[in-house]
Amino acid sequence: MQRIVVLLVFLSLGSCNLFQSKEKRTQELINAELREMDWNSVDSYPLFLECDETASKEAQRKCFEHQLTTHFENTLREFEFTVDSDRGALVDVIFVIDAKGKISVEKIIKDAAILRQMPEFDGIITQSLKNIPPIAPALKRGIPVKTKFKIPIQLNTK
Structure with missing residues (x-):
């Protein structure tokens, strides 16, 4: 026992x-x-409804960028942005798409001349992104993840 x-x-x-x-x-x-794991890349880009989720990663990226720039062009076409400057005015818009597909502006980088001449610019850009069509978030190993992007916007000069 x-x-x-x-x-x-x-x-x-x-x-x-x-x-x-x-x-x-x-x-x-x-x-x-x-x-x-490479945390600086995603397995699939954020997608608009018009984009094919079964396409290659490169095709997804191109579709995402095309849809985004088309949306920006259509929205910003309503406004006439001109800046008194000898050189072209470039604005960088940094935005985030969260794991639920919600988009938000993180930062808008511009020089002081643009701020002085167009104080409403940030509000217009932010509103433009709020009115963007629904986006499916990027995926990493099948899991929705937050992604950050930067879009350069070239403004006309007088």
């Missing part, structure tokens, strides 16, 4: 270590996979 009790105690202690080591190995594999 004493042998059975000692054997049961030994097996129960050994089995806890067995589970713990499996859990530890699993965590080590996950950590290794996370370290090797």
Whole structure:
């Protein structure tokens, strides 16, 4: 009887270590996979309804960029932006598409002359992005992820 009790105690202690080591190995594999993953790229770009989700990554990128620039052109065509400057005025709009497909402006980079001559510019850009058609978020290993983009906008000069 004493042998059975000692054997049961030994097996129960050994089995806890067995589970713990499996859990530890699993965590080590996950950590290794996370370290090797390229976090600066996505498996598929954010997509508008007009874009083909089965297309190649490059085709998805082109479709996304085309739809986005078309939306910007159509929206900004309603306004006449001109800047008194010797050089072309370039504005960089940095925006984020979250894991739910919601788009938001993170930053608008422009020089002081643009701010002085067109104080309403930021509001127009922000409103333009709020009125954008629905976007499916980018995917990384089948999971929706947040992505950041930058669009340069060239303004006319007088």
